[in-house]
Amino acid sequence: MTSEIDHIIEGCRKKEPKAQHMLYEYFSSRMYGVCLRYSNSSADAQDTLHEGFLKIFEKISQYGSRGSFEGWIRRIMVNTALEKFRGKYKTVDIQENLKEADSVINDELNENLAVQELLKMIDELSPQYKMVFNLFAIEGYSHKEISEMLKITEGTSKSNLSRARAILQEKVKIYYKESIRTVTAI
Amino acid sequence: MKDQHKHIDDVFHEKVYDYSTPPPGNVWDDIEKSLAKSKKKKVAFLYFKIAAGFIFLAGMTALYTKYINNQNPGNTTSIIAKKTEIENERQNDNLVQKNTSHNQTSIPGNKSTSQQLTVNNNYSSSKKETDAVPAYVIGQSNEIYESTAIATSEKQKLNIISRVEPSIIYASESKINIKNSPVSNKPALPDSQDDLFDELIAQNDTKKNRDLVWSIGGQAGPQYTYRKITNTDQTAMNNNDFDNYDSPMLAYAGGLQIEVEPSRRLSVQSGVYYSKVGQNISSRYVNQPKNDYFPVESYASDQRAIEVVNSIGTFTFEKSNTNITSSNSKVNERISNTYYLDVSTTEEKADVLGRQYFEFIEIPLILRYKIVDQKIGVNIIGGVNTDILVNNYVGVSNSSNETIESKAGNLKTFNYSGTVGFGFEYPVSKKVMFSIEPFFKYYISPIDKKSVANAHPYMIGIMTGLNYSF
Numbered sequence: 221m222t223s224e225i226d227h228i229i230e231g232c233r234k235k236e237p238k239a240q241h242m243l244y245e246y247f248s249s250r251m252y253g254v255c256l257r258y259s260n261s262s263a264d265a266q267d268t269l270h271e272g273f274l275k276i277f278e279k280i281s282q283y284g285s286r287g288s289f290e291g292w293i294r295r296i297m298v299n300t301a302l303e304k305f306r307g308k309y310k311t312v313d314i315q316e317n318l319k320e321a322d323s324v325i326n327d328e329l330n331e332n333l334a335v336q337e338l339l340k341m342i343d344e345l346s347p348q349y350k351m352v353f354n355l356f357a358i359e360g361y362s363h364k365e366i367s368e369m370l371k372i373t374e375g376t377s378k379s380n381l382s383r384a385r386a387i388l389q390e391k392v393k394i395y396y397k398e399s400i401r402t403v404t405a406i
Numbered sequence: 407m408k409d410q411h412k413h414i415d416d417v418f419h420e421k422v423y424d425y426s427t428p429p430p431g432n433v434w435d436d437i438e439k440s441l442a443k444s445k446k447k448k449v450a451f452l453y454f455k456i457a458a459g460f461i462f463l464a465g466m467t468a469l470y471t472k473y474i475n476n477q478n479p480g481n482t483t484s485i486i487a488k489k490t491e492i493e494n495e496r497q498n499d500n501l502v503q504k505n506t507s508h509n510q511t512s513i514p515g516n517k518s519t520s521q522q523l524t525v526n527n528n529y530s531s532s533k534k535e536t537d538a539v540p541a542y543v544i545g546q547s548n549e550i551y552e553s554t555a556i557a558t559s560e561k562q563k564l565n566i567i568s569r570v571e572p573s574i575i576y577a578s579e580s581k582i583n584i585k586n587s588p589v590s591n592k593p594a595l596p597d598s599q600d601d602l603f604d605e606l607i608a609q610n611d612t613k614k615n616r617d618l619v620w621s622i623g624g625q626a627g628p629q630y631t632y633r634k635i636t637n638t639d640q641t642a643m644n645n646n647d648f649d650n651y652d653s654p655m656l657a658y659a660g661g662l663q664i665e666v667e668p669s670r671r672l673s674v675q676s677g678v679y680y681s682k683v684g685q686n687i688s689s690r691y692v693n694q695p696k697n698d699y700f701p702v703e704s705y706a707s708d709q710r711a712i713e714v715v716n717s718i719g720t721f722t723f724e725k726s727n728t729n730i731t732s733s734n735s736k737v738n739e740r741i742s743n744t745y746y747l748d749v750s751t752t753e754e755k756a757d758v759l760g761r762q763y764f765e766f767i768e769i770p771l772i773l774r775y776k777i778v779d780q781k782i783g784v785n786i787i788g789g790v791n792t793d794i795l796v797n798n799y800v801g802v803s804n805s806s807n808e809t810i811e812s813k814a815g816n817l818k819t820f821n822y823s824g825t826v827g828f829g830f831e832y833p834v835s836k837k838v839m840f841s842i843e844p845f846f847k848y849y850i851s852p853i854d855k856k857s858v859a860n861a862h863p864y865m866i867g868i869m870t871g872l873n874y875s876f
Contacts, residue, residue, distance in 0.1 A: 357415035
């Protein structure tokens, strides 16, 4: 499979339309999933996917062949979504003094949580909370990196994350009525 | 049964990270259309570049042709003929005065025994005064022989003189050597014609001052060098990281130049220059948090070299120099398999200083236009340079002051840059000019073939030099 991807990448470097289509077919479903998480609607997600793939085809010669290609594509999609976000929304630097709640969900509930429900919960967050939660919890960026990406302070990033977690917890709680336990850390 | 719990972040991450769903079919159709448009734009831009190239070549050819025409000795034939024609008119005038009863005049002693001589007797011998044209032939050493001199009217003489360009007269001055001329003294033209002739010569003297002036010289000076990152999509790396790691470097440049002045205010310069440009790539403590380490594109235990993503080119360090293992605390996993490398060979806290530079041989094509034509002249400068990469270097010092050296890869050998600036010049002597020129130079395209940053080096510097004109 690795060699097949390498072959497709090489074809894309040569701007071969067939290779570009194959690359799209190979990654479009996963990347559309990423785009949906960062967008407000499926139309926005399709726009992001469109722009992201154009960048991939344009910049593929810059890919160094050693790191994860999917990771590289994913970063392009996330960055494209970020650019659209920055163009559409003005980020607000507000730091709230929230108690850091260490939220946990038990395994039984975890097994019953459907992906679609979780996506819907994330989608219902405000744009900035959604962005911070996606970048930190799903993608694994640090607060320092998020602060640079969104042009906000680290404190705001932490504050947004706490607020997003609290809202998501509440949504899970409402959805399942009970069985969630919150441990408040000092 | 004991409850097992997971953090809410982990729950979302595990279920959502790999979520996938097929996009609607029209997305690929739209992408295909956009790709086709982009291709058309690129083709149009290519045609534009080709057209610009042709225009440039045509311009240069026109300039060159003009220059050749000014210098071409082949034109001397007609020049000399015309000059001689004027001289002959003067002589004929005397002959007409002496031979008023004859329409045809033959010139005694105008035949030479020299083998160089060719005489066109047939042409002129049967001509009448009204349509007579004197014939002249130039020998191999630019010697001129006249075969026939026929008197013409005063009106014709004036017409001939007025048709001759001042530059033509001047160019022939030093080359004419009339042999066998029957009249060696200056002809007695009427005063008005003498004045006209002198005026033409005087105009020609002015023209002489505007002839091409060549000069050679040398320039050298310091330059502040750095690079501009133009990739804004922040794909593989966050560009802010590069800007945080890198800083400008002081370097120098210099070379030999040759310059030509087609006019008093305009000059065109080329030459051969050496230019060193670069940047400081890091300055920090090795044991600071992971975000301050070099980002490493990939790492595997069986690899012998570590590839480091850099703002200009990608460079490698041998594994023996890098102290990197998967258990080494100095290697930290970030996200998506990106690692950070501490290039120090020791565990000690110390400054790590990195430096990267490039050496170019540069061939400039620079235009200077004089906006202040006083004793201290002021020029505005603009042009393009071809920069040929001849050396590149990366060096990082560890705590023991040992330098680990490397080279950046994937760099273009041929690069192109643009220059703008000002020049101040002062005549040290009649032939020698001293100049100081602050300038700004920017590389038109990125110097690396494959980079996440698209770095365009630029320089701000001051060149000082001396020029000798001849």
